[in-house]
Amino acid sequence: MDVLAQTLPFFALIGLGYGAGRTGMFDARATAALTAFVFYFALSALLFRFTAGLDLGDVLSVDFMAAYLAGTLAIYGLATLVGIWRGRGMAETAVEAQCAVIGNVGFLGIPMLGQLLGDAAVGPVLQVLVVDLIVFGSLIVILITWSRGGGSPGAVLGKVARGLLKNPMIVSIALGLVWSGLALPIPGPADDFLRILGNAATPGALFAIGASLADKSAERLSVAGWLSFCKLVLHPAAVAAMAFWVFAVEPFSAGVMVAAAALPVAGNVFILAQSYAVAPQRASAAILISTAVSVATVTAVLAWLV
Secondary structure, three states: OHHHHHHHHHHHHHHHHHHHHHOOOOOHHHHHHHHHHHHHHHHHHHHHHHHHOOOHHHHOOHHHHHHHHHHHHHHHHHHHHHHHHOOOOHHHHHHHHHHHHOEOHHHHHHHHHHHHHOHHHHHHHHHHHHHHHHHHHHHHHHHHHHHOOOOOHHHHHHHHHHHHHOOHHHHHHHHHHHHHHOOOOOOHHHHHHHHHHHHOHHHHHHHHHHHHHOOOOOOOHHHHHHHHHHHHHHHHHHHHHHHHHHOOOOHHHHHHHHHHHOOOEOHHHHHHHHHOOOOHHHHHHHHHHHHHHHHHHHHHHHHHHO
């Protein structure tokens, strides 16, 4: 109950955004504008300010990334096998596998875990985000493009590289690490600017998550339920096994990794599914169900960790 009291305000902000969206006070256009502000400005300022104050070693641990990658690939592979067994094509299977392992680390994980677990959690969370964006964000594009005969390997990889370079989270993390590597201080006024702008990321991101859920549908409940189970239960369990028992990651970092793995399905999975016209309703339902259930499951994981 103590942990629930700490997590509830974050989910209450999501609920507030959902209510605003359902009542029409925040329509799709307003939600898109708020999401763009958080994604390109507030969250980027937050990430740059955090990484600029970190050592490279804080966000680059081979054992940590190997443990997270191994656990995530295990569930990704399981979801892929189930999709193939159900007779789904490569593109649909790729979307389902993405739902099974990609959590809302950027909009929910960074603000919530950073506040609940302290600044020491930021480095591990950023490592999870980097693996998700670079490895799995690239993998889904490659699989869908190749399934449609989308050109030579060079053309596909070029498309992936352009996508990564346009992602403000990747850019802000990279620039922050460069700033940190050069041991440059952030001037006072600039630091205040980044702090004020970054402080808008938490309420803005959580409200935007809720508002974006307002127009989501809960179709194909059996499949969405399976994918939500993968994301909220199997994924953190597999990551925990790899982190604690196989790679022996430092306990606090391993705990943060498991908490990040327990987050609900990320909204960008729906955006990708919709942009490629591949099972967007399935992704939408998985996001809606996993976010609702995560109030209990994320709280349970955090209670176990602390």
